[in-house]
Every structure is written in C-alpha cells, then in structure tokens.
Amino acid sequence: MPVQYRGVIEEHLAVRTACGIFDVSHMGEVEVSGPRAEEAVRLLMTNDIGRVTDGQCQYTLLCYPHGGVVDDTIVYRFNSERFLFCVNASNTDKAFEWIKGQVSDIALVENLSDEYGQIAIQGPNAASILEDLSDVPPSEIKPFHFVMAELAGGIEAIVSRTGYTGEDGFEIYLTPSEAPELWGALMYSGEEFGIAPVGLGARDTLRLEMGYPLYGHELGEGITPIEANLGKYVKLEGREFIGAEALRAQKASGVKKTLIGLKMKDPGIPRAGYEIAKNGEKIGDVVSGTMSPSLKSGIGTGFVEPAFREPGTEIDVVIRGRAAKAEVVKPPFYKRPY
Amino acid sequence: MEFPKDLKYTKEHEWVKVEGSIVTVGITDYAQDSLGDVVYVELPQEGVSVTKNEPFGVVESVKAVSDLYSPISGSVHEVNDAIIDSPEAINEDPYGDAWMIRVEIGNPGDLSDLMSSDEYQKFIEEEK
Numbered sequence: 056m057p058v059q060y061r062g063v064i065e066e067h068l069a070v071r072t073a074c075g076i077f078d079v080s081h082m083g084e085v086e087v088s089g090p091r092a093e094e095a096v097r098l099l100m101t102n103d104i105g106r107v108t109d110g111q112c113q114y115t116l117l118c119y120p121h122g123g124v125v126d127d128t129i130v131y132r133f134n135s136e137r138f139l140f141c142v143n144a145s146n147t148d149k150a151f152e153w154i155k156g157q158v159s160d161i162a163l164v165e166n167l168s169d170e171y172g173q174i175a176i177q178g179p180n181a182a183s184i185l186e187d188l189s190d191v192p193p194s195e196i197k198p199f200h201f202v203m204a205e206l207a208g209g210i211e212a213i214v215s216r217t218g219y220t221g222e223d224g225f226e227i228y229l230t231p232s233e234a235p236e237l238w239g240a241l242m243y244s245g246e247e248f249g250i251a252p253v254g255l256g257a258r259d260t261l262r263l264e265m266g267y268p269l270y271g272h273e274l275g276e277g278i279t280p281i282e283a284n285l286g287k288y289v290k291l292e293g294r295e296f297i298g299a300e301a302l303r304a305q306k307a308s309g310v311k312k313t314l315i316g317l318k319m320k321d322p323g324i325p326r327a328g329y330e331i332a333k334n335g336e337k338i339g340d341v342v343s344g345t346m347s348p349s350l351k352s353g354i355g356t357g358f359v360e361p362a363f364r365e366p367g368t369e370i371d372v373v374i375r376g377r378a379a380k381a382e383v384v385k386p387p388f389y390k391r392p393y
Numbered sequence: 394m395e396f397p398k399d400l401k402y403t404k405e406h407e408w409v410k411v412e413g414s415i416v417t418v419g420i421t422d423y424a425q426d427s428l429g430d431v432v433y434v435e436l437p438q439e440g441v442s443v444t445k446n447e448p449f450g451v452v453e454s455v456k457a458v459s460d461l462y463s464p465i466s467g468s469v470h471e472v473n474d475a476i477i478d479s480p481e482a483i484n485e486d487p488y489g490d491a492w493m494i495r496v497e498i499g500n501p502g503d504l505s506d507l508m509s510s511d512e513y514q515k516f517i518e519e520e521k
Contacts, residue, residue: 063455064430256429256456322477324433324453346432346455353433375435375451 056081056255063256067348070220070261071391073249074178076241077258079226080234083147083168085140085154093135095158098297100130101280103290109134111200112215114288117150118298122279122305126150127270129217131201139167141226143270157297172234176241177224177261179393180248185225187244189214193225207240219258221265221391260345263354266316266386272327272342273314273356281305282358284314312339312358316386317370319353321379330373331357331381338363341372349389356386394422397488401504402513405446405462408488409507415470416504419492420452420461420483423517428454431483436472436493443469443496445503450493452483464507467499 056078060066069075087095096104102115111132117125117140126146131139142150151166158164176184182193191204191214201215212229229237242250253261259269268274273283280289281302291303317325325344330337344355355372363370366385371378396402401409406424410417425431433453443449443463450461473492476482482491498504508516 058456059429062430064432260455322433324458326458346453348455 056258059254059256060252063254063260064348066251066253066257067260069249069251070178070222070253070257071349071389072179073251074176074180074184074224074245075220075253075257076238076245076250077175077177077253078173078234078238079175080172080231081144082173083142083144083150083166084171084228085142085147085151086137086165086167087140087154087158087162088137088165089162090136091161092138092163095162096130096138097294098158099154100296101289101298101302102130103294104130104132104138106290107132107199110202112217113199116274116280116285116288117153118280118296118302119276120297120301122281122298122301123276124270124274124278124280124283125153125276127268127274127285129215131213131215141173141228146270170230171228172231173226173228174234174237174241175218175224175226176245176250177218177220177222177253179223179391180245180250181222181224184241184245184248184250185214188240196225207237210237212237219267220261221267221387221389222261223393257348259343260348263343263345263356264347264349264387264389266356266388269343278358279305279310282310282312282314310361313361313364314342314356315339315359315364316384316388317341317355317357317372317381318350318384318388319372319379319381320369321381322353323372323374323379324353325355325357325372325374325381331359332371332373332378333363333369335378338370347388353381354388394426395488396421396423396510396514398510400488400510401464401507402510402516403462403464403507404516405464406517407462407464409464409504410492411504414498415495416465416467416498417492417495418464419487421513422487425484425487425491428452428457428459430455431480434476434480434483434493436474436477437469439469439472441469442499443467443494445500452480461493463496465496465498465500465503467496469494470497471495
C-alpha cells in the first residue's frame with residue numbers, strides 16, 4: 056500500500072464525499088476454531104462475544120494480564136466454533152503467537168494471513184458501487200455484519216460492513232490471487248461514482264478525524280484500553296478474560312494518564328512526540344497529529360494527566376519550542392452528514 | 394518537472410534567484426512533489442538574520458515536517474506572508490507565487506557553491 060496515489064488531501068476528500076478503495080491486504084487474519092472456540096475467544100477478548108450473533112463482527116482489544124494491549128482487532132463470528140480475528144499487519148506474528156500460546160490447548164489457532172487479501176471500499180457511494188457486483192445486495196448487510204458473497208461473477212469473498220474511516224463502507228476478504236480482478240471490477244463499476252484509490256497517508260488522516268486508535272500510537276503494550284478511553288469495549292461485569300483483573304483494579308483506582316483529543320486554536324500542526332503543557336508545565340505527550348483535511352485545522356490525540364481531560368480545557372502543544380494554544384475535544388473530530 | 398535556468402539551486406532543494414544584493418528563496422518543484430500536499434509554513438520575521446545552511450523556517454505536509462535551509466547568510470528583507478494563508482501555492486507555483494523570503498546578501502561568497510539547473514537535475518537523479 057503506497058503512502059499516496061494522487062495526494063493525501065484529494066484521496067481523503069474522495070472518501071468523505073464519494074468513495075475510496077484501499078488495498079489493505081497487509082492486514083493479518085488469525086482463525087480460532089473447534090468445538091471450544093467460543094470459550095477460547097472469550098478468554099482472549101475484552102469485549103463480550105456473547106453479545107453478537109453468527110454473521111456479526113465486533114471490535115475488541117486483546118490484552119496482557121497486566122492490562123496492556125496485544126492488539127486491537129475486529130473479530131468475525133461465523134458460528135460458535137469458528138472465529139476470525141483481523142489483526143494489525145505489524146502485530147500479526149505477535150498476535151498469532153499470543154493467541155496460540157493462550158488457547159491452543161482448547162482450540163485450533165491458525166495464521167491465515169497468506170490466504171486472505173483484503174480490499175476496502177469506503178464512502179457514501181460504496182454501497183452503490185458494490186450493488187452491481189455482488190450477489191448479496193449490500194442493503195442486506197447491516198453495519199458490523201458480514202456475509203459470504205460472490206462478487207464480479209465468481210469471486211468468493213467475505214463482505215463485511217465495517218471500516219476504518221468513519222464512512223459507510225465494506226471490507227472484503229478474498230483469495231489474494233483474485234484481488235487484482237476485484238480491484239479492477241470495483242474501479243470500473245465505481246468510475247461513475249467517483250471512486251479513487253487511497254493510500255496510507257489518507258488512511259491515517261481519516262481514522263484520526265474519527266478518533267479511531269492506531270496501535271503504536273493510542274495503543275500499545277504499555278497502554279491499557281481504560282487509559283485509551285476504550286472502556287466501552289471492555290466488558291468487565293461478571294466476566295473473566297486475560298487482563299480483566301488488572302483492568303478492574305485500574306477502573307476502581309483510576310488512571311494516571313488518559314487519552315484526549317485535541318484541536319489547535321493557534322496555527323500549527325500537532326505531531327507525535329510533541330509535549331502537551333499547561334501554564335508552562337508538561338502535562339503529557341501528543342501520540343498522533345495531522346492537519347485535518349475536513350476541518351482544515353490541526354488535530355491530534357495525546358495522553359495527559361486526568362485532571363486535564365475535560366473537553367474545553369485549554370492546553371498548549373509545544374511546537375518547536377513554542378507553546379501553541381489548543382483545546383481538549385471529545386472525538387470524533389468529524390461527523391458524517393448522512 | 395521544471396528547473397528554470399535563471400535560478401540557482403541547493404542540495405537541500407531550495408532555489409535561489411539573485412538580483413543585485415537581494416536573493417529570493419523558495420523550494421524546488423522536486424521538493425514540493427516529494428513533500429506532497431503542503432498544509433503549513435513557518436517563515437522568519439523581516440529583519441532577522443539567517444545563516445547559510447541553517448534552518449530559517451519549516452514546511453509541513455499532511456504527513457511530515459521539513460526544515461527550510463537558508464542558501465546564504467544575510468538579513469531577511471521581505472517575507473511572503475501570502476503563502477502562510479495559502480500554503481497550497483507551494484505545490485501549485487513553487488517558483489512564482491510561492492517564493493518564501495528575500496534576503497539581503499551578507500557574504501557574496503556564499504553564492505559560489507550553488508548549483509546550476511543542470512547540476513541540480515544531475516544531483517537529484519543521483520539522490521533518487
């Protein structure tokens with residue numbers, strides 16, 4: 056996946072107003088199967104897989120016993136004996152080894168990353184573009200659901216109504232050798248709907264406008280989901296999973312750092328690693344930052360002491376030694392108009 | 394990609410136009426293309442001193458921050474404030490509207506190691 060095709064801003068706006076197509080084949084896929092597969096994934100997941108039915112997917116964190124994050128992932132529930140985790144490319148081996156190490160005594164754990172390519176189409180026109188190419192009408196796939204479909208007259212694929220942009224759209228898993236053909240078919244069908252190839256640069260600005268976390272920035276082994284403000288994906292009540300004890304304790308005692316969204320009031324662009332300050336004292340660090348193509352303003356995320364977490368709090372981002380004014384905001388930075 | 398013959402060039406991908414004791418400075422077509430969409434520029438104030446091969450400002454694309462290096466030493470005579478409000482001009486017209494600063498030359502000898510258009514094109518071919 057290149058950083059850009061025609062330009063980050065143009066690609067970003069294509070997704071917000073029409074449709075973008077992403078080659079995300081680098082993502083990893085780990086399958087957990089067998090008669091005790093559900094028990095296995097329950098042990099691994101902070102979210103409660105019992106809340107979704109077959110054919111649904113769910114966002115979840117995988118945690119270490121100390122509460123830090125192995126990876127964040129979407130889990131696909133085919134049935135109670137087959138689950139597929141879509142993991143971050145850079146974490147694939149680590150996540151696979153972790154899952155295998157925890158549950159291989161009760162379930163079969165396979166790294167299927169080489170058997171799946173992935174193409175995402177995202178944007179208000181995504182459903183219209185898929186309409187002509189899919190034997191399952193896109194309107195029958197609800198958000199966070201997936202189906203097995205035949206695309207472009209013979210390509211078997213998992214079609215999931217999910218994404219990483221905040222727009223309506225689909226993530227399509229298929230045999231890697233068939234991905235170029237589907238890419239071509241989508242580009243052809245999408246031409247009249249303004250489809251545009253999108254690279255890593257806009258993928259990052261799109262996700263950041265939504266406040267979606269990116270492992271290595273908002274998430275990591277030294278960051279818990281509670282600190283990253285992802286508590287709604289951590290179902291602690293009456294549940295036991297790896298990390299539950301530590302997360303329960305942290306929820307009770309409170310966190311020492313918490314993730315905030317920030318929006319610049321002064322000119323300037325926050326960047327990962329910049330210091331966040333208040334009245335000249337350091338209170339935290341920026342972990343992601345960019346110029347938002349939709350808002351045309353500098354936006355970012357950072358970890359600060361919890362005393363400064365309230366939206367509206369005035370803070371400074373230290374840019375090249377100068378304090379630039381910013382404000383704490385609650386993501387998403389961008390809300391889609393439909 | 395264009396590299397006008399009447400300009401001089403630096404290894405940091407700035408262009409320089411010499412007119413009497415004043416030089417105008419901007420970034421090259423190659424530089425703007427490598428950066429991608431420029432969304433922010435920071436330039437010095439008029440009257441401040443700049444030093445050859447030292448940063449005098451920054452340009453930021455969506456993804457990255459890059460320093461601007463002064464091709465000569467001297468004092469800033471004029472600043473193109475218009476590009477602060479419309480940094481996209483740097484992508485659109487790097488040799489025209491998007492000039493950055495005009496510097497009064499402090500040491501004329503600073504100009505001697507700047508590259509010609511042909512030399513600069515050779516330089517970026519080798520750098521690729």
